[in-house]
Amino acid sequence: MKYNFDEIIDRKNTNSVNTDGFREYMFKGRENVKFPYKDDEFVRMWIADMDFATPPEIIEAIQKRLNRRILGYSQVFDPDYYLAFSNWTTRMYDWTFPKEQLVTSPGIIPALYELCEYICQPDEKVLIATPSYAYFQSAVEFNELELVCSKLNDEDGHYAINYEDFETKAKDPKVTLCIFCNPHNPTGRLWKEEELRKVGDICLRNNVWIISDEIHCDLLRTGLSHTPFAKLFPHSDRIITCMAPSKTFNMAGLMFSNVIIPNKPLRELWLRRHYTFKNPLSIAATQAAYEHGQDWHKELLQYLDGNFKFTDEFLRKHLPEAEFKIPEATYLAWINIREYISEGEDVKVLFAAQAGVLLEDGNMFVDHGQGYIRLNLACPRAVLEKGLQRISVFLNSHRPSMSV
Numbered sequence: 001m002k003y004n005f006d007e008i009i010d011r012k013n014t015n016s017v018n019t020d021g022f023r024e025y026m027f028k029g030r031e032n033v034k035f036p037y038k039d040d041e042f043v044r045m046w047i048a049d050m051d052f053a054t055p056p057e058i059i060e061a062i063q064k065r066l067n068r069r070i071l072g073y074s075q076v077f078d079p080d081y082y083l084a085f086s087n088w089t090t091r092m093y094d095w096t097f098p099k100e101q102l103v104t105s106p107g108i109i110p111a112l113y114e115l116c117e118y119i120c121q122p123d124e125k126v127l128i129a130t131p132s133y134a135y136f137q138s139a140v141e142f143n144e145l146e147l148v149c150s151k152l153n154d155e156d157g158h159y160a161i162n163y164e165d166f167e168t169k170a171k172d173p174k175v176t177l178c179i180f181c182n183p184h185n186p187t188g189r190l191w192k193e194e195e196l197r198k199v200g201d202i203c204l205r206n207n208v209w210i211i212s213d214e215i216h217c218d219l220l221r222t223g224l225s226h227t228p229f230a231k232l233f234p235h236s237d238r239i240i241t242c243m244a245p246s247k248t249f250n251m252a253g254l255m256f257s258n259v260i261i262p263n264k265p266l267r268e269l270w271l272r273r274h275y276t277f278k279n280p281l282s283i284a285a286t287q288a289a290y291e292h293g294q295d296w297h298k299e300l301l302q303y304l305d306g307n308f309k310f311t312d313e314f315l316r317k318h319l320p321e322a323e324f325k326i327p328e329a330t331y332l333a334w335i336n337i338r339e340y341i342s343e344g345e346d347v348k349v350l351f352a353a354q355a356g357v358l359l360e361d362g363n364m365f366v367d368h369g370q371g372y373i374r375l376n377l378a379c380p381r382a383v384l385e386k387g388l389q390r391i392s393v394f395l396n397s398h399r400p401s402m403s404v
């Protein structure tokens with residue numbers, strides 16, 4: 001390997017949410033809770049950023065831009081940015097889009113908040129599939145819209161759309177938008193073309209816009225490939241695609257994401273209301289990621305494959321009653337630990353206090369996540385091993401008082 005994913009990098013005192021902000025982010029309102037671990041003794045497997053260094057090619061591009069020494073107001077003027085990104089989408093997903101459809105946002109979360117506001121009228125509803133990334137719910141509810149959830153079918157750890165339920169909900173004339181996670185966080189499903197076509201047909205037939213959140217689309221197990229939702233419906237202008245270098249290259253703090261809006265009036269509304277200036281370091285970094293990040297990305301996927309294999313073997317051996325399938329996408333492990341915990345237990349606090357591991361409780365994923373934990377596996381193997389060991393020691397000594 002050319003890049004070192006085993007390196008353990010100290011993130012303390014870098015204003016990182018992962019290391020310096022976890023108390024406020026994870027345990028807000030529970031200030032009294034005390035843990036027998038110092039902050040730097042926790043194994044952190046919660047928020048979805050990686051413990052790997054951002055690729056050197058990106059750091060160099062930032063340094064090169066810094067050497068120009070003036071960091072004044074900036075926007076994306078250089079056509080090479082579009083070229084870099086559209087070459088990436090062509091190479092990776094055999095799909096591209098016209099330049100004028102591309103706008104950028106400080107993140108996908110702010111884009112979701114804005115798009116809900118622009119697309120929906122005040123009394124309308126937004127459809128999501130659950131379990132779901134919780135910010136889908138926050139964006140909907142912040143805009144005082146009604147959230148409608150369609151539970152995914154859980155077929156022995158393989159999640160699938162319940163088309164009948166989904167269509168019944170999409171048929172409600174007040175449902176005007178679907179926020180769809182492709183690939184899916186937290187289950188790691190990489191939706192097949194056929195599944196996307198069915199969901200797309202249902203939505204478009206019922207005049208439901210689609211925001212396809214594709215932030216995890218570069219984080220696939222080796223050999224698999226991603227289908228952008230919009231690629232399957234080239235004649236529709238009602239599918240908005242959100243993609244970003246943030247997860248792929250571990251640069252979420254640079255706050256630069258791509259939003260592809262084919263519908264002209266919606267795009268014009270976005271451009272009128274959106275603050276258009278950008279961070280010049282983020283522009284340089286993102287362009288470099290798409291132009292020069294491919295080798296690093298390939299090695300990252302190999303390393304993640306190894307982490308998933310390690311986790312799978314570990315769980316089978318040490319926590320045989322946990323249900324886990326290596327996901328097709330994301331660097332997140334969605335693990336059913338129902339046999340080890342009781343309903344109503346505060347899983348996040350329990351793991352922090354008794355195992356010294358920071359992780360996400362399935363209940364944080366809107367609905368239908370009870371009994372699950374989500375672990376971030378994008379960390380050096382030694383850290384992963386330590387985290388899994390702590391989890392297994394804790395769970396094997398902690399039996400549920402009643403089944404969930």
Ligand SMILES: Cc1ncc(COP(=O)(O)O)c(C=O)c1O
Nearest residue numbers: 048107108109110133185215257
């Ligand atoms: C599905 C999904 N969308 C969006 C985000 C965050 O997007 P951003 O950091 O670009 O706001 C995440 C982060 O975990 C995510 O999983």
